Amino acid sequence: MSAKPRVLVGRKLPPNVEARLRQDYDPIFNQDDVVYSKEQLLALSVDVDAIIPCHTEHMSADVIAALPDRVKAICSFSVGTDHIDLIAAKNKGLIVTNTPDVLNDATAEIAMLLMLAASRRAYEGERSIRTDTWADWTAFDGLGLQITGKRLGIVGMGRVGRVLAKRARAFDMEIHYHNRRPLSDDEAQGAIFHESLEAMLPLCDVLSIHCPSNSDSKHLINRETLALLPEHAVLVNTARGAVVDDDALIEVLQQRKIFAAGLDVFNNEPAIDPRYRELDNCFLLPHIGSATRETRDAMGFRVLDNLDAVFVGKVPQDLLT
Numbered sequence: 415m416s417a418k419p420r421v422l423v424g425r426k427l428p429p430n431v432e433a434r435l436r437q438d439y440d441p442i443f444n445q446d447d448v449v450y451s452k453e454q455l456l457a458l459s460v461d462v463d464a465i466i467p468c469h470t471e472h473m474s475a476d477v478i479a480a481l482p483d484r485v486k487a488i489c490s491f492s493v494g495t496d497h498i499d500l501i502a503a504k505n506k507g508l509i510v511t512n513t514p515d516v517l518n519d520a521t522a523e524i525a526m527l528l529m530l531a532a533s534r535r536a537y538e539g540e541r542s543i544r545t546d547t548w549a550d551w552t553a554f555d556g557l558g559l560q561i562t563g564k565r566l567g568i569v570g571m572g573r574v575g576r577v578l579a580k581r582a583r584a585f586d587m588e589i590h591y592h593n594r595r596p597l598s599d600d601e602a603q604g605a606i607f608h609e610s611l612e613a614m615l616p617l618c619d620v621l622s623i624h625c626p627s628n629s630d631s632k633h634l635i636n637r638e639t640l641a642l643l644p645e646h647a648v649l650v651n652t653a654r655g656a657v658v659d660d661d662a663l664i665e666v667l668q669q670r671k672i673f674a675a676g677l678d679v680f681n682n683e684p685a686i687d688p689r690y691r692e693l694d695n696c697f698l699l700p701h702i703g704s705a706t707r708e709t710r711d712a713m714g715f716r717v718l719d720n721l722d723a724v725f726v727g728k729v730p731q732d733l734l735t
């Protein structure tokens with residue numbers, strides 16, 4: 415029997431990360447990289463010491479309750495933790511960690527890309543070339559909105575929100591934010607704090623969501639809040655789909671009550687609400703905010719550093735419970 419801790423790895427991870435896992439642990443890899451059902455996950459957890467899920471594995475209260483006592487830790491390959499019932503984990507005495515910091519740049523890049531693509535109607539332009547329907551240049555086709563010098567509202571001025579603010583300043587954007595607390599002057603770098611989301615929304619040319627997904631933020635973007643945005647506003651979401659009420663967003667996009675949306679995250683991924691596909695004023699990406707080679711390696715190594723700490727009896731740097 416191996417003396418190395420046995421670790422269930424939810425999905426395929428970058429080769430360098432799997433190599434270190436193979437060297438230091440006794441891993442059970444997911445060769446097919448297909449999301450495990452709840453039953454499969456529990457069956458495979460029978461004799462493991464730790465689990466490495468991605469956001470695709472739902473560590474709900476019933477899954478956590480059914481885990482064998484041998485499981486000590488859940489070290490998630492994600493910064494988001496909405497797939498883990500943290501209260502259930504804490505009650506069971508499980509260590510839970512995530513991967514903050516290392517994906518700030520990659521996610522802020524995707525937010526910037528969505529902001530630009532949605533504002534400049536990149537989807538329609540790209541489609542006209544790929545479908546060979548670009549008939550002629552005219553002074554009116556593809557007219558979008560310029561983001562330079564405009565106001566950017568950020569919901570959740572945490573690690574990613576602050577990097578996005580820095581990138582947006584290079585476009586001379588004026589930064590506003592809504593957060594639980596105002597930042598220090600040093601952190602804010604001139605960004606304007608709004609205690610209430612409702613006060614900030616009418617000022618936003620672009621609104622970008624960066625808050626965690628939890629019961630407080632569920633459907634924060636809904637009929638009432640969307641109605642406060644100006645008609646030329648662009649909504650960007652790289653956080654989690656659950657922050658947005660799909661019915662409300664789809665309705666305002668259909669009725670052109672806002673200009674456009676750029677979305678990287680959705681409710682019920684990958685089976686997203688099919689109405690999004692019909693909307694020209696929507697630029698859609700398949701949850702690739704952290705998908706750069708550099709970032710996925712860094713996320714994997716961060717998971718392993720947390721896991722190593724658990725098994726040498728130290729406090730992992732990204733301890734959540």
Ligand code: DGY
Pocket residue numbers: 468469491492493494495517703704
């Ligand atoms: C995260 O790390 O939370 C990203 O959304 C990928 O899972």
